[in-house]
Amino acid sequence: MNTSRKTFLSKHATAFALLGVFVVTFGMIGAECPLGPTMPTPTGDSGLTGRFVGSERCAECHSNVHDNWLSTLHAGALETLEAIGQGENDTCLACHTVGFGEEGGFVDRATTNSLAGVGCEACHGPSGDHASNVNDESLRPPTSIAANICGDCHTGERHPNFEEWEMSAHAAKSISDRFEEGGFYLNACGKCHSGDFYYMAILEGQTVENDALMGVAVADQNGITCAVCHDPHARTGNFAVEPEDGRDYQLRFPEVASPIPTNTIDATTNPDRFNICGQCHHGRGRTWEATSRGPHNSVQSNMYVGEMALPDADENRSPLVPSTFSVHALATEQCASCHMFRQDFQDEFAPAIAGHSMEVNNGGCAASGCHPTIESAVAAQATLQTEIQDRLDDIETRLNGFAMTFTEGGALSGAAAWEYSATGGPSEADQSEIPDNIKKIRFFLKYVQADGSLGVHNPDYTRRILDEAEDLLDDESL
Template sequence: MTRSSSIRCLILAVCFLSPAGLGLLCPPPGPQPPGNSGLTGKYIGSERCSQCHANTHTSWLATLHSGALATLEEMGQGENAECLGCHTVGFGESGGFVNRATTDALAGVGCESCHGPGRDHVENVADINLRPPVNIASSVCGRCHTGANHPTFEQWQQSGHALVTESLASSFAQGNQLSSCGTCHSGDYRFLAIQEGQSVPADLLSGKSREEMNAVACATCHDPHGRTGNAPFADSGRDYQLRYPEVAYPTATNTLAATTDPTRFNICGQCHHSRGNTWQDTSRPPHHSVQSNVYVGEMPVPDGTQPLTLSVNSPHALVREQCSSCHMYRQDFMSEIAPAISGHTFEVNFAGCVASGCHPAAENAQALAATLRSSVQALLDDVKTRLGDPATWEYSCCGGPADGQPIAGTADERDTLKKVRFLYYYALYDGSYGVHNPGYTRNMLLTAQGLLTSIGR
């Protein structure tokens, strides 16, 4: 008795001192709700976490995770041992879920499904060593989001999002470039800097292998704790728990600051936007990430200067789920030979062009894309050929004139060449060969051709 009341005092003191985000006025720990006589092991149940993490608990209650056992019960599978492992906390483990009558607080995908057993923490909140880990690795989710019915983890592993870009991984491991490149390339950096608002030590990833680093992980895009309302066309009853809006309709602008501002763009545009280079930069081409800007029909220019080419609205900017419609097409499980498609390879699936109600058949959309691609490729080839010897125009990073050394010709000719190479790489690095914004991509390359003609190349 004395022991538990002193713990209670300590708990209350910790609760009052703890930062916002924890439910501030924690009530003293009460008895477990009925139906939990079997809760004596390492798992303690989500209900108990609510005493101190009240906000997190309230948001979690509204998620499908919290009702995952109810989902099984509605189909008469509430006691099927084959299903319970992923629809409850700790089923099959000592101290884990057994049934509603004795371990009700472990029903559904609870706090401890992702954070591990919490009893030691609850009984010793002040002990830092006993705090449950906060792990953003996709393997936490991949334990359940796996298999033929929902191969989300396996498909994500095949995507470029699964691993940090190779050259950057070695840089990060040496303690370099994290703050300049990590916002988009490091899930670890992004979590601390953006989600948690913390300053991140430069050596955060020192000595880590590429496999130990988090790139664009599940929890980078998904809020693990709550519904967010960010998916306006979610299937009935679902929410997808996206951290950022799935669709956005920004007005095209060529202002440098706006083209790099993630808050203008949808979830994919948090990273797939311009890094801010303009045609005046001599050492580097625009980054590989300009997709959202091309989609909107915009291009950063030095402040106070004219746009290089005319903006065009893309018909594809109006597709229902924008980037996801084409890059995240999903399909339910049909059979072992036609397993579910989770959309998490992020590769274009032309079935999405039909599902979004735009094209009559996937073959039809694919054929249109192929035709567009060859015409864009022909324009790219023509511009590249007419630019001529790379030593006379290329970025210094890419085999051309050394940093600071002027490219060939008079001042006007040099500016013209800089504009052309910028347009060329902007169109090339978008990577969709016109599909993101057919008219705008054509305009970029026709403008580049015109500029080349003006200097006799």
């Protein structure tokens, strides 16, 4: 049976290929393809048990979601198998249809055609009871943003999105023990640190109580899961470059944004200015005047744009450091070029895979054509990072030379004299004794440290920040 399908396929390979060209040509002149797709289209639903009912049924009431979903690759996942003669291969169907191998799930085109493709119930579970009793709230299908829902299929060596994501800091939830305890942290930190808060507040537009996750074990909470970055239902057109083969990565926010640098707190903390990563990887409005804490670890987008927030009260808006465009702002897919390097398409069963561990892959530096080889990019990165690290160390040493004689009874020396109060420096009250120049220098130091790339995000801006810090240290004779 398998052999004869193979023989059939190879005998007809040329014809299929020609047909492909024909379809493409027709597509280009905007006409409907008169022959239809290259796969068989037997249809029939005699095998439906009512447990799974199929996406068409959902369309009766959820027509918007259904229309959007129809344009995604999920809708045509069985056609993808059929186009390569694998439409009846049992080892493939569980991930390319709804409920294959489960009670009432997909069997074949002839008896369960409505369950072809990655339909609504592939993610929401069997929803027949809901469709027949829509007013019964206890039967409403779950709308979980848990990563394992996508991860059940986006897994394995051909498409290890889930495994890579699990390794990433986006899966780890460094502060969610605070969400479990309740308190103000959920609202203050959740929009960037909790997928659950993100879903409730930002996607569903709800007012979220501070204790909404109280008692929910950390292990049951969602971090930055797939559905935080990806729209599960729609083709969004937010990919940076026209993706190959008419794909769409269903990104909720554009992969590329090029904001004009600015220095107000409002703008530097406004996610709407930034790309998908900058929704969270932007500053939280701390300025050099801050006394208790320095910049949050999330300033990457501001650094990339070459900007820094000034105190709101600062009437003279000329920036402390001239705003400086990054040579890396032109990377084709911006943050994703380096942090989500996409390996090429490997064979007909293996799509191009984007790195979801977020670890820097220097393959992106060479693939972009900007660095001649991966090795030269690695070397350039190491040289730059060493230069920046040396200057940071030197600034810290010079700052340590500053010791206050007028606070805490003159007992402070070294870093304890110039640090933020939350980092072991003078108490909040005594922070006002620290001269402005020293506050500016420590802010510059912490800004570059918080960015975490040691200059790579914006080499020239980083250098200018450090120049400024060194000039001030000279002024202070340190």
